Amino acid sequence: MNKDTPTKDASISEFSKDEPKRSHWTGKLDFLLACIGYAVGLGNVWRFPYLCYKNGGGAFLIPYFIMLVCGALPVMLLEIGLGQYMSRGGLKSWVICPLFQGIGIATLLINFLCNTYYIVIMAWGLYYLYSSMSSILPWSHCQNEWNTNKCASTDEELLTRLCPSGGKSNVSERIEESLIYTNASLYTVHQNVSIANCSLGNIHPVDPVVEFWEKHVIQISGSIEDGGGLVPHLTICLLLMWIIVYFCVWRGVKWSGKVVYFTATFPYIILIILLIRGSTLPGAGKGIEYFLKPDFTRLKDAQVWVDGGTQVFFSAAIALGAMISLGSYNTFNTDFYKRTLIVASVNFGTSFLSGFVVFSVLGFMSHQQNVHIDQVAESGPGLVFMVYPRAVSEMPLPHLWSILFFFMLFLIGIDSQFVTVESFLAHVSDMFPRVLYKTKGRMILTTMTCVIWFAFGLSMVSRGGMYVFQLYDFYSASGMVLLWVAFWECIVIGWIFGAEKFYDAIELMIGYRITKWFYICWKYFTPLVTAGIFAFQVLGFKALKYNNVYEYPSWAEAFGLMLALVSMCCIPIYAGFKLLSLKGSMKERLRIATRPDLTTKQLSKDWVLQEDRLLVI
Known part of the structure; x- marks a missing residue:
């Protein structure tokens, strides 16, 4: 058999000549900025600085960097490379191993759930941005109608x-x-x-910032069972956010690829401005010292390594299917390898830069209030919507710094949001390409999905919505869910399709061999890292509490677990149904179910077909 012209069989297919062409990025920077905009999100601003402080300051960078190199970066490269190689979104790309197309279904569901709740954070931020334009910052005093x-x-x-x-x-x-x-x-x-x-x-x-957040912005009720009706201003903000997202993605990747030129770059200008301002505040040096001061004894604690692993997976925005979709819009011979390394470097650098910005302000607050910095250092929404607003209210020109900060949050969040929406639309469009690859079909699909997400999000802008939001945030795209998906992605590419063949596929696309490190990670390091952290989280699982006090009723806990399991179960259930649907012995079924569905252009000259299997020679 001539190895330069592999023989066709059932594992090789040709796309129909009249099948609509898939859209591609129109500019050289579109893909790079879209990946940066998607990967750099709110977690870089509110979660990384806090975890760095909590887990030994500068010492935390050691497990974080190791987990980045051994875990997140290999999975990011795998996903982007898979999308480009298959030229399909997160659902159809897994025909590279049909037995595990459940991975695509899992990421589709995670995508849907993420789009439901992530935008609610943006609605909160939009209202803060609006409130920052009032004559007096409403959270800076106690003369408002909602104050006690x-x-x-x-x-x-x-x-x-x-x-x-x-x-x-x-x-x-x-x-x-x-x-x-x-x-x-x-x-x-x-x-x-x-x-x-x-x-x-x-x-x-009770600080006026706290009353503004709890009594006015979210108007929180006593429990999840007390919905309390919709909060009008948040409902309007949520609607406005979905309108903005719609017009970012309505015409497809050629349009959204241009939007990221602004949304992915301008936040860095604001971050640098805030850093310069923060570093000049009294007490800023003390805050930065606490952020960076290494405590190497903390490296003995397993929780530090788990925090490093989960944070790097969150901040890299992998195992959600979106990176596969972004890669699928590349042309077949795009050099995605170097650009992926740039994305990972920028993501790490942004987390580090955000740490300087946040802790310079926390040092200022510690100085102003004459308290230890651990009494003002918070994680999550508490940092963004209570700690930082209180800080800017004590600065000269508070309106300016408040507007800049919340506008930066808006830009950081909006591109992550519309790229996630784009990923979901790519999943669905690949199932019905003849209709949904066309502009009219795309616009109808975008309208329908945005309306559905808005309807689901209404439960989170009610007075009991914070409890619902926390359930979605804690379960639907939790560390366990993402680690589970990432583990199976590595097993499929590293062991079933074969890391050797995937290396050949990458060489076929970019024209040169990449470092052997990723081969080792896909087969050994990354599956071990993801499985280890997953097991640690399962064994140490604790029921969710709001504010560490309010205990959710059993039905709410069951709903939260359902949010996690609905995506995780897709992988084994689909594999089981796939095997049951085939005929023959179990060995024959496994051989057929793991046979990649490729086109002739996707076959390397170093592969031969032998007994329906692709072998490397």
């Missing part, structure tokens, strides 16, 4: 309000909704408090 009589920035301010004349009084009252500031959030309790001789006793002041 316990709103105060300090104990002294609260004492002055309770005893304006400075006299002595005896007051006994029942405080119906005592809002206690714990871990940058609030919970409702009922307690009897005696205020004797104008002393505060057990009364704790």
